[in-house]
Amino acid sequence: MSSEPAPPIRVAVLISGAGSNMAALIDAAQTPGGGPESGSENSYEVALVLSNMEDAGGLAIAAAKGVETAVVPHRPFGNDREAHEKAVDAALRRAGVHVVALAGYMRVLTPWLVGGWRDRMLNIHPSLLPLYPGLHTHARAIAAGDAQAGCTVHLVTEGVDEGPILGQARVPIVPGDTPASLAERVKTAEHGLYPRVLDDFCKGLAPR
Numbered sequence: 001m002s003s004e005p006a007p008p009i010r011v012a013v014l015i016s017g018a019g020s021n022m023a024a025l026i027d028a029a030q031t032p033g034g035g036p037e038s039g040s041e042n043s044y045e046v047a048l049v050l051s052n053m054e055d056a057g058g059l060a061i062a063a064a065k066g067v068e069t070a071v072v073p074h075r076p077f078g079n080d081r082e083a084h085e086k087a088v089d090a091a092l093r094r095a096g097v098h099v100v101a102l103a104g105y106m107r108v109l110t111p112w113l114v115g116g117w118r119d120r121m122l123n124i125h126p127s128l129l130p131l132y133p134g135l136h137t138h139a140r141a142i143a144a145g146d147a148q149a150g151c152t153v154h155l156v157t158e159g160v161d162e163g164p165i166l167g168q169a170r171v172p173i174v175p176g177d178t179p180a181s182l183a184e185r186v187k188t189a190e191h192g193l194y195p196r197v198l199d200d201f202c203k204g205l206a207p208r
Contacts, residue, residue, distance in 0.1 A: 009202040010047040012097040014105040019058020021103035021194050026065050028195030043202035048095040085113040111158050121156040124194050126186050133161035138179040151190045153197040167197035
């Protein structure tokens with residue numbers, strides 16, 4: 001007797017801008033036959049794309065792909081980050097999501113939101129963590145004379161870019177690289193890495 005496959009994990013993607021990684025996550029989830037791994041069942045679906053910016057370009061992209069979108073602007077909350085996060089959290093709960101994927105979400109999260117989604121919130125960072133947390137990662141890698149740069153998907157914890165690493169992709173630094181040229185190649189690597197890691201992560205979760 002065959003058993004029914006587990007339903008895909010409902011994922012929310014949080015963005016602040018163009019949403020290229022968000023689009024990669026949606027495209028993988030919507031690929032017939034199972035996301036980034038041909039022949040396997042889709043382990044997740046992007047059920048919601050949420051932004052703190054009303055003019056984020058990724059919102060229109062998500063809507064065009066048939067994904068529900070929401071905006072929770074941060075400016076009306078002033079400096080009260082936790083109050084803004086409670087509004088974000090309410091939107092996530094209403095959408096029935098189980099996992100949150102940060103994809104260019106330009107907000108420093110408080111322990112309140114991180115704690116509420118502990119072990120269920122992922123982020124992608126454009127360096128080979130633990131090298132170069134924070135900003136200006138490509139310029140820092142070039143200035144250090146590194147042979148490689150890359151990107152990292154990790155679980156989100158209270159420390160900035162400090163959570164457990166779930167996957168990495170390496171990109172060579174070539175002679176004449178600038179931060180902009182390196183960023184373009186790392187971005188391409190991100191678009192392959194994030195869907196694969198999210199797929200593996202969701203496959204490891206207990207059925208909902």
